[in-house]
Amino acid sequence: MAMEVPTTSLESSKARLEQLKSIKGRLSRQVGNARKCGESPENLITDLRQVSAEIKKLSKQLKKQLNECQAPEKWTPSPIEIPPAIVDKQVSGPVRVEACTDAMKSAADAYVDHHAGASIWHRPVISDFIENTYGHRTRYLCALDGNAQVVGVLPVIQLRSRFFGNFLVSMPYFNYGGVLADNGDVANMLINAADQWRETLDSEHLEMRLGRDYGLGLPQKTDKVTFWLPLPDDTEQLWGSFQPKLRSQIRRGEREMTGFAIGGPELLGEFYRVFSENMRDLGTPVYGREFFQNLLNSLKGHAWLVIARIDGQAAGCAFLTSYRGRMEVPWASTLRRYNHSAINMVMYWRMLEYAIQQNCDVFDFGRCSRDAGTYRFKQQWGAQPLKLYWDYVLPQGKSLPALNPDNPKFKLLIAAWQRLPVWVANLIGPHVVKVLP
Numbered sequence: 001m002a003m004e005v006p007t008t009s010l011e012s013s014k015a016r017l018e019q020l021k022s023i024k025g026r027l028s029r030q031v032g033n034a035r036k037c038g039e040s041p042e043n044l045i046t047d048l049r050q051v052s053a054e055i056k057k058l059s060k061q062l063k064k065q066l067n068e069c070q071a072p073e074k075w076t077p078s079p080i081e082i083p084p085a086i087v088d089k090q091v092s093g094p095v096r097v098e099a100c101t102d103a104m105k106s107a108a109d110a111y112v113d114h115h116a117g118a119s120i121w122h123r124p125v126i127s128d129f130i131e132n133t134y135g136h137r138t139r140y141l142c143a144l145d146g147n148a149q150v151v152g153v154l155p156v157i158q159l160r161s162r163f164f165g166n167f168l169v170s171m172p173y174f175n176y177g178g179v180l181a182d183n184g185d186v187a188n189m190l191i192n193a194a195d196q197w198r199e200t201l202d203s204e205h206l207e208m209r210l211g212r213d214y215g216l217g218l219p220q221k222t223d224k225v226t227f228w229l230p231l232p233d234d235t236e237q238l239w240g241s242f243q244p245k246l247r248s249q250i251r252r253g254e255r256e257m258t259g260f261a262i263g264g265p266e267l268l269g270e271f272y273r274v275f276s277e278n279m280r281d282l283g284t285p286v287y288g289r290e291f292f293q294n295l296l297n298s299l300k301g302h303a304w305l306v307i308a309r310i311d312g313q314a315a316g317c318a319f320l321t322s323y324r325g326r327m328e329v330p331w332a333s334t335l336r337r338y339n340h341s342a343i344n345m346v347m348y349w350r351m352l353e354y355a356i357q358q359n360c361d362v363f364d365f366g367r368c369s370r371d372a373g374t375y376r377f378k379q380q381w382g383a384q385p386l387k388l389y390w391d392y393v394l395p396q397g398k399s400l401p402a403l404n405p406d407n408p409k410f411k412l413l414i415a416a417w418q419r420l421p422v423w424v425a426n427l428i429g430p431h432v433v434k435v436l437p
Contacts, residue, residue: 075237077230082211085117089182092146097193100140111150119176120323129298152181154190161435168206172437178208206393218391227365227383253346259309267305270314278333280425285432308347327355328364
């Protein structure tokens, strides 16, 4: 949409400019005649300079007015919020909760596909992937109404180890999870069923990763945010919304990058070399290569690997998923020795371009803490911070778990991990990270 500039303003500016040009021409002739007659032209020259200065100033103003009239309005992302996981629908009773069987999986998958608040991580295939990859106990709970129709789901995974404890998570490893339900009563039934399973396993707590506060009356953590960027119809609009500094950084990365690819398992070798080295540098145990291989297979058609190369070598990588119009980047890494190249900037720009090409409505930059450097990185793209609510079901008298890198008990472990050779970190890491949420 073009910016409206009053026609009268343009016409009056043009008329005044023509008038000044006519005056300038007359004064120039008078100066010439005065010199021929031996008279002093100083006063005329002063008037001529003033008119010339006014012409120059008015010409600039007129040019600006014309540009404003012709330039399209700058696109800006509209406000956005995470869709509700617990809605307000009537269901035909009585409602019962059952563990999902193979025969029920297609109905459960269809329910997730049509629920506004669902993520790709709510799908039954993800619970199967975790169970098959790591051997964890899983329970995919389904709420069924009086007509045996699915009206809610809650995928739950048990993580158990001597060092980190025994607890349930919905969902571990990923940014989203928790209950999906047609109303609050159904949600509570699913949560109660999960809590009963927790008691039989003697687990310490149940963690549900939600994107809103649903007033469930449960203890919460709210120290994490995710960043969502609504996407325009074309990349030119998005590019035009960026600040000049951001565009400059992307262009710098373009000059350094010698190759870029979005694909599947054929890129896994390059992806894992970059990802595992970066995780070691961060002091974080890395997922095994099998984890990503199996996830790609489970999400075929909904997941891709991204590789950005410098001088033919992989310098940056990412894992992309797309589901119901939202493209998410749950993992991305660049090697520290290429930090000067702005390779991460051009890699994210290319992923945003790809999201628009795939007709996605939203790009999800993933979660981070409010005081993290990644917070500012994600914000500069115009993405909006959305608070995450992690609800906990705890035994009476128990406090919220403190299983996070900021816990002083893990500081020394992180520092020690950063000193490991990459091959050692890759050997040990998958056995550690599988029991971390």
